[in-house]
Amino acid sequence: MLTDIAICQAVLDALTEATVLKDDERKLVFLNPKACELFGRSREELIGQDVSFFTEEIQSARQRERDIEVLTTGKKNVNEEKLIDANGKCRNVLVRKTRLTLKNRHYILTSIMDISLLRSSEAQIRYLARHDVLTGLPNRTALKEELNQIAAQRVYHPEPYALFLLNLNEFNYINDIYGYQAGDAILCEFGQRLRNETGNAGSVSRIGGDEFAIVLRNSPTQEQANNLALEIMVMMRQPFRLTRANPMVTLSLGIVMFGAENITAGEIMRRGNTALIEAKQRGKNMFSYYSELLDASCVSKRIMVKALAESLSKKGDLTCVYQPILRSIDEKVVCVEALARWNHSVLGAVSPVQFIALSEETGMVIQLGEIIFRQACQQINIFKNLNLAINVSAVQLGEANFADRILTLLDEEGFPATRLELELTETSIMNANSTSLTHLVRLREAGVKISLDDFGTGYSSLSLLKDIAVDSVKIDRSFVQYVTEVNDTASIVSAVSQLGNKMKLNVIAEGVENQLQKAFLISAGCTHLQGYLFSRPVPVETLHALLNSETNMLHER
Template sequence: MLNDLRVCQAVLDALTEATVLKDDERKLIFINQKACELYGRPREELIGKEYSFFNDGDQAARQRDRDNEVLATGTKCVYEETLIDASGKRRNVLVRKTLLVLENKNYILTSIMDISLLRSSEAQIRYLARHDVLTGLPNRTALNEDLSQIAAQRMYNPEPHALILLNLNDFNYLNDTYGYQAGDAILCEFGQRLRNEVNGSGTVSRIGGDEFSIILRNNPTQETVHNLALEILIMMRQPFTLTRANPLVTLSFGIVMFGSENITAGEIMRRGNTALLEAKQRGKNVFSFYSELLDASSVSKRIMVKALAESLVKEGDLSCVYQPILRSHDEKVVCVEALARWTHGVLGAVSPVQFIALAEETGLVIQLGEIILRQACREIKDINTLNLAINVSAVQLGEANFADRIISLLNEEDFPFTRLELELTETSVMNANATSLTHLSRLRQLGVKVSLDDFGTGYSSLSLLKDISVDSVKIDRSFVQYVTEVNDTAAIVSAVSQLGNKMKLNVIAEGVENQLQKAFLISAGCSHLQGYLFSRPVTIDILLSLLDQDHKLNA
């Protein structure tokens, strides 16, 4: 049949695939070394026998059918199977069957390629594509696929579901404080805690750096979801386990209930993010359910953002008012705080509480701050006896060219550096990076003063005073309000005043509303006072009129 059996055998043995040649009675004629290893038997035992690589009855029958098909039609056959090799290891293999005609006789050439590693790699790739490497939880891709599947099945499976989007608050602060390895440990522990809380009734995913999600199945009601949310908040009261610390971590999350309505995966996520944003605005360790009212609020916000952006490039909508700051011992006005006001042609007068927060959230505060500072410099410049205080947000302080902006503007307006005072909240200073602190240092070297606003309401007020260089501290109005009524508050104000005096800082009490508060604050050592007792924020014209009264304001 074949002229040189030894050459044929050598060729077969050189192949990396298990290869056999069967005659039309399915008996083995040739077999290579790789096939012998797969069978776990020597070649001498196999030649002339009807053997199959597949011992399972169904598989063996399938092989016979494929052999018959190749012999009958001459069609090449390629397919995948699984088999157990001689060592008992399960393998994924690709089987190829081809008809050979030699000396007018039909033969079946069968080769088996081991693709176990390939299939394992593909499975690993599929796993990694849908799972977070750090926590092992499903990722955003898996979440989107699950939501799309749920949305597609709503016609014949309209049972209710719930989506919870969760966000760990101030996670960058945790990373900076404890290190990134500790941050990773917190993420892993938090993910495991969520899985324990859900307990098989849903899917927990990590969908971003500090973002997680839960899809709840099994017909959750709003009551059961509400109870789960409360349990999650109780769980968050337990400190996280680190080697040298046990930090308490806060959480915000938004919840969406959805079921039979016609809704896409993207819309479910949008509603979840709307609810999450509402929770974040309400505080920490807070959750919020989505409702159409939140959408109405979002529409209102978008309208206001558009209107504010338009007003920033239009003259007349934005203006300054000024609240005097007095020296305590003679009640002389020595400084004014510039405050932004916005009056829109359609929206009317918009509360600063609304538009300042919106400007910070959207980044418009950078342009807004520049407009207000420029206008204030022009209006106050010629009043040589007055300093100008202006608020600076964390967003502005974080700008890469923050100091350059201030220096350029002051030079353009010919406003003395020594008459400008920047008011920053202690939280924004504490969270500032090294570059931002360098900006402040550079400005102070040029004569610009720095004041810590809302002093006492942040993380670690006293330590800040020794870590950064400031000229003034402003005692927050929340302390001043109760200074004559609550002993603890009075003690705090006195302690801060004494500390400020020892450090040769100006101590400014804001929110002074009555004579009793004024008397206490002066006796406690506050060097400067500000509040409605002396003047509300006023326009430049009214301010000039007040200053004409010997720079002295009496209640």
């Protein structure tokens, strides 16, 4: 008959993570082969020793304190450390400590999981989330962060800045005539030219297909901005280098000077776009400065704010459409994402990008969110086995009664909490205060699922997923778009899927548009899929037909 010691040793040996057991005097009682391999020492050398596996004294002291705390309180302890393995390689490890009681004596069970690959993947995710895959330049997200940083510091550093927004004119013709590969080569060369012209005076970003931006720092004067604009226009007279041609490309450039005034990053971009539109109207290779005389868009914005307020107070203008989310294993629709639509009697169909951003800016997103929430619960409640995913903005999450309001709405509409999934972006969670995070914990305890939207475009980490205990992660469409074309992107998607699977999370890939993407995503471990390949967002009547059809209409689209 096996002794307790033999049983414990057999269990430890079977574990895939480096695992050790210490007694209440912190001396090693057991350790498994994986631990011996990690530390480069035999079991016989270590048993009975008070050994620290961390070379730095501050780490050793920290682990001693945690050992004592676990022994004293019985509370589990999880922390991350850096460890030098037997081969001299630095590894990121996750250290878990748990108290065990055997024959009235306390022991510390410590497991050490190597998360170096995950940390490396996260670093790649952060880089790709803030950089354009083609040119290597910072992307729109990075530009927005830079402008937000400038806006936040204006009280203490009110010096002037300049934003250049640049657009290559009629660039589609380049792709049509010379091919997309040639077009990509021109975009890369143009980005490099901008960096050469700008030098150390500022930063260059690619913010769209043929759209670029420059932020000038170091207190530029309008004369300096003017000189750089002229230099860029002279540079554009030089043809671009292709294998069999030297095409000329023209440019439009909008400039906005800003500094100490109270102005948001969004407003800076809006002013830059206003100047860019004026430059386009003037002709090719022209630039224009923002001025209030150009700002007719303010009138349009006031009209839209008033129209949205009116639509919020009446029925019919604001409606829901739904995009199915399929389970990968059998391609069955298990959830739908509710998306808001606004059709105004005068303005017509308004883009969600416009009116949702406007509702957040004006605070009307609270009322808008409730209207969409109620309508979606009412329309989806009849599908008894179908979950409902609803987006939540940072403004809504920041409300003092957020959790109470969600639970009250669920109760009033008779919608089960277990069928609701709230989608929040990484950024909104990272910027949330402790009260907001408490709301999420309370909602999860009530059965509501939490999904991390746009995963990979912010600063997510293993600790973030652990701390808020999400149920799902959605891989952003910007990664899915290039998953079969760019090796780095494919590696990131695979790493995220493996991370999600290891943590027993649903991994949802959004923006799936073709069969090649679908096949890769399934093989990478994505548990759910969403995108135009299966269905565009549709009104509830069409959703009924899709779900009730005996012939699989989803796959005919």
